[in-house]
Amino acid sequence: MLKTFSKGGIHPPENKLTSAKDIKRLPAPKVVYVPIAQHIGIPAEIIVDRKDKVEIGQVIAKSGGFVSSNIHSPVAGTVTKLDMIIDSSGYKKQCIVIRTDAKNETNFQEIDYPLKKEIDLEPAEIVKRISDFGIVGLGGATFPSHVKLNVKEDKKMDCLIINGVECEPYLTADHRLMLEKGEEIVVGIKILMKALHVNKAIIGIEDNKHDAVELFKRLTANEKQIQVAALQVKYPQGGEKQLISAILDREVPKNGLPMDVGVVVNNVGTVFAIYEAIQHNKPLIERVVTVTGKKLKNPSNFWVKIGTPIKDLIEEVGGMPEGTRKIINGGPMMGKAIKNTDVPVTKGTSGILIVDEDEACRGEVKNCIRCGECVNVCPMGLEPHLLMNLSEKGMYEKAAQEDIMTCIECGSCSYVCPSNRPLLDYIRFGKNITKQLASSKN
Amino acid sequence: MDSPQIVISASPHLHSDRTSKKIMYDVVIALVPAFLVSLYVFGFNALITTSIAIVSCLLFEFLIQKYLMKSEVTITDGSALLTGILLAFNVPAGLPIWMIIVGSLAAIGIAKLSFGGLGFNVFNPALVGRVFLLVCFPVQMTLWPLAVVNNTSIADAVSGATTLGIIKEGLQFGQTMGELSSQIPSNMNMLLGITGGSLGEMSAIALLLGGLYLMIRKVISWHIPITILLTMAVMTGVFWTIDPEHYANPIIHLLSGGAILGAFYMATDMVTSPMTKKGMVIFAIGIGLITVIIRFYGAYPEGISFAILIMNAFVPLINSYFKPRRFGSKIKAKIM
Numbered sequence A: 001m002l003k004t005f006s007k008g009g010i011h012p013p014e015n016k017l018t019s020a021k022d023i024k025r026l027p028a029p030k031v032v033y034v035p036i037a038q039h040i041g042i043p044a045e046i047i048v049d050r051k052d053k054v055e056i057g058q059v060i061a062k063s064g065g066f067v068s069s070n071i072h073s074p075v076a077g078t079v080t081k082l083d084m085i086i087d088s089s090g091y092k093k094q095c096i097v098i099r100t101d102a103k104n105e106t107n108f109q110e111i112d113y114p115l116k117k118e119i120d121l122e123p124a125e126i127v128k129r130i131s132d133f134g135i136v137g138l139g140g141a142t143f144p145s146h147v148k149l150n151v152k153e154d155k156k157m158d159c160l161i162i163n164g165v166e167c168e169p170y171l172t173a174d175h176r177l178m179l180e181k182g183e184e185i186v187v188g189i190k191i192l193m194k195a196l197h198v199n200k201a202i203i204g205i206e207d208n209k210h211d212a213v214e215l216f217k218r219l220t221a222n223e224k225q226i227q228v229a230a231l232q233v234k235y236p237q238g239g240e241k242q243l244i245s246a247i248l249d250r251e252v253p254k255n256g257l258p259m260d261v262g263v264v265v266n267n268v269g270t271v272f273a274i275y276e277a278i279q280h281n282k283p284l285i286e287r288v289v290t291v292t293g294k295k296l297k298n299p300s301n302f303w304v305k306i307g308t309p310i311k312d313l314i315e316e317v318g319g320m321p322e323g324t325r326k327i328i329n330g331g332p333m334m335g336k337a338i339k340n341t342d343v344p345v346t347k348g349t350s351g352i353l354i355v356d357e358d359e360a361c362r363g364e365v366k367n368c369i370r371c372g373e374c375v376n377v378c379p380m381g382l383e384p385h386l387l388m389n390l391s392e393k394g395m396y397e398k399a400a401q402e403d404i405m406t407c408i409e410c411g412s413c414s415y416v417c418p419s420n421r422p423l424l425d426y427i428r429f430g431k432n433i434t435k436q437l438a439s440s441k442n
Numbered sequence B: 001m002d003s004p005q006i007v008i009s010a011s012p013h014l015h016s017d018r019t020s021k022k023i024m025y026d027v028v029i030a031l032v033p034a035f036l037v038s039l040y041v042f043g044f045n046a047l048i049t050t051s052i053a054i055v056s057c058l059l060f061e062f063l064i065q066k067y068l069m070k071s072e073v074t075i076t077d078g079s080a081l082l083t084g085i086l087l088a089f090n091v092p093a094g095l096p097i098w099m100i101i102v103g104s105l106a107a108i109g110i111a112k113l114s115f116g117g118l119g120f121n122v123f124n125p126a127l128v129g130r131v132f133l134l135v136c137f138p139v140q141m142t143l144w145p146l147a148v149v150n151n152t153s154i155a156d157a158v159s160g161a162t163t164l165g166i167i168k169e170g171l172q173f174g175q176t177m178g179e180l181s182s183q184i185p186s187n188m189n190m191l192l193g194i195t196g197g198s199l200g201e202m203s204a205i206a207l208l209l210g211g212l213y214l215m216i217r218k219v220i221s222w223h224i225p226i227t228i229l230l231t232m233a234v235m236t237g238v239f240w241t242i243d244p245e246h247y248a249n250p251i252i253h254l255l256s257g258g259a260i261l262g263a264f265y266m267a268t269d270m271v272t273s274p275m276t277k278k279g280m281v282i283f284a285i286g287i288g289l290i291t292v293i294i295r296f297y298g299a300y301p302e303g304i305s306f307a308i309l310i311m312n313a314f315v316p317l318i319n320s321y322f323k324p325r326r327f328g329s330k331i332k333a334k335i336m
């Protein structure tokens, strides 16, 4: 029996259409739109002005605090505007618009560094570099990576977990990256182990990516300190708490952090970005994006410059198909539906999913038949039907007592409900109000 | 691009293809084998009783929703259909037609719609219908047509008694199990359904087959039915071991008196059973115990209908007491 997490979970159709497709590097777009809030925490502060010339990799917005991140220019070119544009959240956000310099050849270089194994930097320098080079969690959460590495004195770390689960249906960005950059990722893992002073790392990969499991077993055959854990395919195994439960059978306490059980989790994409930053001085200016959907002519994986408009990617896979009803930034379970394809790719964009009528439409909402399925599948051990009910009735205090705030918004409950009840919609709403109530009390 | 075709909604953007309608129809499918057996055993009567129950349940739901509640009519969701079938399965084949209609009104009108419709009812509607009839018309409700194979005419129906009825009466008149054994059907006949009883409750084999189907389709889990049957087996087993002359053996108890129909199809009704597996086990133990107590000491020989209704009333309490364990509430030894 393969390992998996302790409670709940679902197994939606995997639909990994692009798992056999090499990651293709796209040329730099003519114009990039770089938002200053691409990570969780305080937005970065713009330090360039209109008409400034910028180099590739130059800092254009400075970290706004500890939980924040630098932003670098993904291209060489000229700042044409500081503008408000709609990002994937659906709100207008401040953004730096850069016109790519067509003559500048760094924009067209395919950057493939030779593998570098020796790690020269000291732990503190590694953490500083990760912070300076704008690395954030690339699995989708976009939490600034240096924050996770700043382990408080009183916490003892004993294990680094690498998240290669990619449990969202359709997405294959991490899978391809693992296959194509396996050796680099192993070096990245060692960099993180050095920074964290831990001597154990485990890579968690779901067994539907058997080739990646085999590859990493081979690559780490001589590394006593790095193990590979093949995991049963189950959503939401990529959630930090679920992954720790699956691999180490430790439960992060309610309202606690992975640190509380001696663990730090990093996504494979992040580990690769860290490798490039530490070994090759490359800041986070591009990432792998899966562009997929059943009706697309040529669903693909791409290396994409941050700030590239999504419409460029859709052109690249053969254009928007007839009858498209939803454009999703991210995977189908946790991604955000967007209205407009001018939205740029940001550090957190792991995929673009195009869906048609059949998949996009929600069924008619019926009465709760009290089947308990939502309770069965909730990985946090919550009672989604009850939380929805309490949110609907405005009983937020009761909802808080029922642990509404521990919901990880994985959507498993809404996925299974046979009466199509919008459970997570109401739970999110309840969480937001609860948060507001709590902050207004302080 | 900004097209009006594009919809925005919050995640998740996927939904499983399971719907409440499919669940209801799965239960209907599961009941087909048992229905076929009762057609074979009771002939035309089984068909008439079942049809009348289904039509009147659907009709009452339609009329009440449309004209009294002025709400959406939900007769296509499969739940009223299922209530009709289950009600028919719980009454003697050939019950006077007007009584079936009264039972349907009690099931749909009182037990389901007056509580607010599907999902809000506390008690299993079909059982409320049955118990209503049992209390109002005790004579007709215990007039069991004798199982005559290939009986095709209503007029041929002869009244007999159920296995548990024979035992209960016999024991009250001072007979022992040994003396009664000639009057009760063989285990094999009970298994197949060649015995007296409600329309759909007799054939253990057919009901188990449907129950297996429901488990495979994940409509029900083992927790409720198996726990009920186990509880009953253990309790009747203890009494039988102590005094086999005055207590029927566990096999007779499990194969008769609607135990299997109740355990697999009535107690598992999602709306009126607990949400969590822990809760389900508690609920099921309760049903098993109460059923046996009623069979031994109560006025009714069968008991499981009452037991389920009594435990239905405890479901809200069970749900609030037996909550799922929250993730993160168990603190393990951390650093290795």
Ligand code: SF4
Residues within 6 Å of the ligand: A377, A378, A379, A380, A381, A382, A383, A384, A406, A407, A408, A409, A410, A411, A412, A413, A414, A423, A424, A427
């Ligand atoms: S979205 Fe929240 S409530 Fe629903 S299953 Fe996931 S954690 Fe549980």
Ligand code: SF4
Residues within 6 Å of the ligand: A367, A368, A369, A370, A371, A372, A373, A374, A375, A384, A385, A416, A417, A418, A419, A420, A421, A423
């Ligand atoms: S899954 Fe839907 S119908 Fe079932 S208990 Fe939860 S909310 Fe109710």
